[in-house]
Amino acid sequence: MVESTSQTIATVERAADVLLLFAKPNNPHLGVTDIAEQLSLSKAAVHRILASLRSRGFIELIEESRRYQLGAASLSLGIAYLARIDVRQIASAELHQLSLASKETATLSIRTGDERIYVDQIRPEREIVMSVPIGVPFPLHAGGSSKAFLAFLAPDEQVRYLAKQMLSVTDKTIIDSGKLREELAEIRQRGFASSFGERQAGAASIAAPVFDHAGSPAAVISLSGPADRFKDEIDDCVPLLLAATARVSRRLGHNPIS
Secondary structure, eight states, X not given: OHHHHHHHHHHHHHHHHHHHHHHSTTOSSBOHHHHHHHHTOOHHHHXXXXXXXXXXTXXXXXXXXXXXXXXXXXXXXXXXXXXXXXXXXXXHHHHHHHHHHHSSEEEEEEEETTEEEEEEEEOOSSSSOOOOOBTOEEETTSSHHHHHXXXXXXXXXXXXXXXXXXXXXXXXXXXXXXXXXXXXXXXXXXXXXEEESSSSTTEEEEEEEEEOTTSOEEEEEEEEEEHHHHTXXXXXXXXXXXXXXXXXXXXXXXXXXX
């Protein structure tokens, strides 16, 4: 049984590798030999994988050349993902205005399961500024943007997350579920989260959620800077941040009264 499960996992991983191969630049059309050579697989194994992917519409055969390309099902997945990050385009102007007004770095994050990733940032024209890694996942308990998501999740989702073992990202990361639960309640009450070195040593941030039409956190916007400087700017930055997230939320169909 264990061997069968391992074989199934390996098959799924190889199929995923084949799909990712088509996503690389200059690889729109690939033949069996191309795939076999690039992934160090036998041609027989590639044929089996392609047949399975074709049956689900992820891959299409170009009859004239006998080469393959991504199919409609792959497009559907891409569209579904892009639909989740349309907020990036909507929030773009707000990030620019926030960074300009605060003279600090403005960021946008989206949630991916029990993690979140930065999908955009605008840095000010200052000698010393904060910079965040785009696309790198961080847990939902580490840092201002993460806590802004976690605080506004549905109660059952939050309870499930807090029951997990939480690991430290820095020595300031809160990993005690009781302490974190108390802080999350405070975040919900005041509408924004703050962090001093919880995700990155020497950094400080404030973050607030952007809500969708259903009242769920669709994204989080934050302002961040070097801790020594930013701690004196927080009182001025909070109103700017909350006004920006409210505007983006309205554009996503959020009605705070309802």
